[in-house]
Amino acid sequence: MIKRRDWLKRTGLAGLGTVAGGALVGCGDDDGMTTPDAGEGVDGSVGTDAGVDGGPMLPPLPTSGFIHGVASGDPLPDAVILWTRITPEDGGLASADVDYTVATDPELTDVVASGxxxxxxxxxxxxxxxxxxxxxATTYYYGFTGLGFTSPVGRTKTAPSGSVDRLRFVVMSCASYAHGWFHVYRHVSEIQDLDACVHLGDYIYEYGSGDYGGMREYDPPDEIVSLSDYRRRYAHYRLDPDLQAVHQQHPFICVWDDHETTNDSWSGGAENHDASEGDWEERKSVALQANLEWLPTRETEDGHLWRKLAYGDLVDLIMLDTRIWGRDEQVSRSELADADPARTILGDDQEAWLEEQLEASTATWKVLGQQVMVGQWDAESEEGEFSPNNTDQWDGYPGARERLFAAIADVENPVVLTGDIHSHWAQELTSDPHDPEAYDPETSEGSVGVEFVTSAVSSPGAPGVIGMALEEAALEANPHLRYVNFRQRGWIVLDLTAARVQADYYVVDGVLADEGEPSHAISYACAAGERRLEEASGPTEDRGDAPAFAPDPPARRLPVSAR
Structure with missing residues (x-):
């Protein structure tokens, strides 16, 4: 038997105990609540590896060579980042030369670049x-050789230039290894016609084994704080075959959220960091170093992650860092009314840069990829007053949000993409959704843009009746909100044309080893020139002319004991 507070932390519901109009109010610290058993997804041991269909035992994983797969990212019209890691057999080796080949065919015979x-x-x-x-706008295949080893063949795609008819991205975030299996990554690896995957952070988690989720154990087993720790955690993640599979097939465009450093971080510290764990600036620095070593992100001189990627005349994808670069410390809900309106979630320099990018953009769609939810998530009191549930998101930085809204109100077709909150949302953006003079939910008058929020790859939301209660309360108290799903993990397919943007919300039936069945949940679209969300009749169709997949995706490795 464990205390409810500890169970909430382990299942990911910590912080939700008093939100959404009291949906979870009244829970004491020790009310005799027992831990759900392993079949309900809180704890469980992993067994020996088997094939995805419970077939023959898979061979042991190799310990040297290109064991962490391949990846690509940050595509430009004429360039792309290629990534791999070579693990030497000889621990005393000083260096290694790795050759790369880029070709137009999966067999790597029509070579266009090498080095x-x-x-x-x-x-x-x-x-x-x-x-x-x-x-x-070209699909390329690539591979590496070195120290007598040959890597898997990867597949990537450059960004288009000039006139563009259509683009398709997947939007993902939040992959807690300890909470289950990365079914979402595997399903996304099997979508053939994507231009890129946009990953909005929490690519790794910093906790030790059993601290937050217990389905799979971490390496290293303790919370990560040093450069060696962070490197080992990335290496551990990148051994996962589902993560390897999605990197093999698609280029990634990544930003980090808090768990790439530690929980609820800001520029000068974090909720989950104290003096016993060393200097914060050192921890932040080594976390960024490992992140840039292990992800296919184009690097900048000062290490900032905010950047723009142009996709012809259709989309300017503006990636932001709302987590680390310039964020002021979070305040509590009780402190929010007296907080300085000049507080920033971006930093003055990034905020100015964003305004410049929006003003200069001539693309049809200005798409902001960032971490925490922009739109309000308010709770309504018995007296009919509204207050934010979560001051770690833009709700805790109302002055910064007003400056953002002023900037996007002056441009055509702004769209915000968000992760972090382990749940699907679709909402219109407005300064005050509760003021009928400022916003009309029936006509969308007063909306300055739209926001699509993706659920998690595997990180927990709110299950069952708890999730349903939170959804009902959120929809009732927030008239700008069109859709919310706390209960299921999943991803978004973002499909853009000159006429409209549509977000197709997909979910899986669970993240245990014997779950993961995908389905389409709902779709919302916004017409060009409008700032209004409408439910679409169904998901967008795949493009039928997509180039071949990279060959030989890694076999899935699932525990026999979970079957």
């Missing part, structure tokens, strides 16, 4: 190459 990258322990044996001289 050699020298890596060593100082960069954790990772390889990152910015391959240039490529053609726009």
């Amino acid at each position: 050699t990258f020298t890596t060593d322990a100082d960069r954790d044996w990772t390889v990152k190459v910015d391959v240039t001289g490529l053609d726009p």
